[in-house]
Amino acid sequence: MTRAFSQPSAAPPAKPASGDLYRAVWRWHFYAGLLVLPFLILLAVTGALYLFRDEIDTAVHADLKRVPYESGAVLASPSALVAAALANTPGTAVKYTTPAQPDLSAEVTIKTAAGDKRAVYVDPYRAQVLGTLPDRGTVMWTVRHLHSLRLFGPVTRGLIEITGGWTILLIMTGIYLWWPRGQGGGVVSLRGTPKARVFWRDLHAVTGLTIGAILLFLAVTGLPWSGVWGAKVNEWANGNNFGYPAGVRVAVPMSDEHLNHLGHTTWSLDQAKVPQSSASPTQTTAIGLDNAVAIFDGLGLYPGYAVALPTTPTGVYSGSVYPDDLSRQRVVHLDQYSGKPLIDMSYADYGPLGKTLEFGINVHMGQQFGLANQLILLVVCAGIVVLAVSAGVMWWKRRPRGSLGVPPLPADKRVLRGLVGLLVLGGLAFPLTGLSLLVMLGLDWLITRRPRRRLA
Known part of the structure; x- marks a missing residue:
């Protein structure tokens, strides 16, 4: 009788060590920080300032925005304020903004013969011009453009998506x-003192x-403000009915003009088109700004609220306001001949997304959430700066002399492949983030293939 012997089964593949996973995660945490921390510092500083935009703008431009007010004072007509602005700055009036508070000025936006736009600030009671600035030329508009990176050109808007995606990572x-x-x-x-690396590690x-x-x-x-992802999500969420949310059904002639070209608007209405006015045999004269x-x-x-003025025979009076209270956001387009509202929508008309x-x-x-919202985000902005500074100090104390100090590769490459797959x-x-990821993978490959210096 023969005796059968069973062959030993093949040993299961060893599981990656936890230290290898830690190294892989640490390596890509380093790359993510290297890529976005400079931008996060810029976003944190400009974001902290923009939280108090109304307070800062009113203080910095008090000579243009503040007016003496007495109880019972009567406002001059909007047309008189526009006339005063045009007498000071010749051109075509394209927008009139009503005073937000009794002690604030009115604003008239004028397109000059040279093609640029000027914001003219007018005392709403005395119809006296207080001064002018380039359109969106206040301190806080500059801070906003820095925060969105628009100040550096349209291409840099894509960096918002890259920064957002890598920040999540x-x-x-x-x-x-x-x-x-x-x-x-x-x-x-926290452990240790600021002289020790462990202190900065713990602080971070x-x-x-x-x-x-x-x-x-x-x-x-x-991310909704990003150039690729944000634009596509906006198109998907609000792409019907000429860019208006699904809650608004329009059956009026539409122009090729977009609401965001007329002035500041919300993200949901960024692609919304403006309707057209229609003259009739009995109505050929515009109702005028006062009406x-x-x-x-x-x-x-x-x-x-701001009123975009019609500049063509088919233009409309577009009134829009976007206060802190979402329920009071509203956009109304009036036929310039009949004064009939063609589109009247608010936050309640937006779709769920x-x-x-x-x-x-x-x-x-x-x-x-008012002041509490501002103060909490101010603390967070300060914390972002602390994160960036502590990361920099921690890296500087750890890195070998003459080296970038990239965290080491895991011994088991399967860990790295799995992480890269995620x-x-x-x-x-996030397409732009994915593209930047490919660039970083290429750079990482070059770093790992670079021959190491031999010690003398």
């Missing part, structure tokens, strides 16, 4: 690196833990 990998692994310190407390980790969730929220709610403002007042538009994103944007800008999936969701 930075937060996710940061949580893994922070996660307690039996250590007592550096989780919610604890600050990230404190503000990480809100920073993630800011990154996500900042248009009276209609807007009668419809209950919130004080401080539009409402959600607009709410997030409102919180992002520090508007939704990053690629994120890149598919």
Whole structure:
């Protein structure tokens, strides 16, 4: 009788060590920080300033925005204010903005013969010009353009998407690196003194833990302004009915002009087109600005609304206002001949996605919950700067002399491949971030292939 012997089964592949996973995550956390921390400092500083835009603008430009007010004072007619502005700055009046408060000036936007636009500030009681600035030339408009990177040209708008996507990666990998692994310190407390690297490591980790969730929220709610992802989501959410949300059904002639060309608007209406006026045999004369403002007042538009003036026979009077209170946001287009509202919409008319994103944007800008909203985000902006500075100091104390100090590769390359696979999936969701990921993968490959210097 023969005896059968069983062959030993092949040993299962060894599982990647936890240290290898830590190294892989640390390596890409380093790359994410290297890419976005300079931009995050810019966004944090400009964002902190923009939280208090009304207060800062009114203080810096008090000579243009503040006016003496006495109880019972009567406002001059809008047409008289526009006439005063045109006498000071010849051209074509394209927008009139009503005073937001009794002690604030009115604003008339004029397109000059040279083609540029000037904002003329007028005392609304005495019809006296207080001064002029380039359109959107206040300090806070400059800060806003810095924050959105528009000041550096249209191409840089894509950096918002790249920064947002890599910030999400930075937060996710940061949580893994922070996660307690039996250590007592550096989780919610600081160890050592500023002379020691461990102090900066702990400061970085604890600050990230404190503000990480809100920073993630800011990154996500900042993405709607991005050039590729944001534009496509906007088109998908509000692409019907000439760019208006699904809650607004229009059956009027539409022009090729977009609302965002007439002035500042919300994200949901960024692609919305403007309707056309239609003259009739009995109505060939425009109602005029004074009557248009009276209609807007009668419809209950919130004080401080802007009126885009018709400059062509088919143009309309477009009244729009976007105060901190979302429920008071409103856009109304009037036929310039009959004064009939052609489109009248508010936040309540936005679709579910539009409402959600607009709410997030409102919180992002520090508007939704008053002063508490502003102060919390101010602390977060300060925390972002602390994160960036502590990361820089920590890297400087750790890096070998003459080297970039990239964290080492994991011994088991399967860990790195798995992590990169997850990053690629994120890149598919955010195309520009994915493109930048390919660039970073190429650079990482070059770094790993670079021959090391031999010690003499």
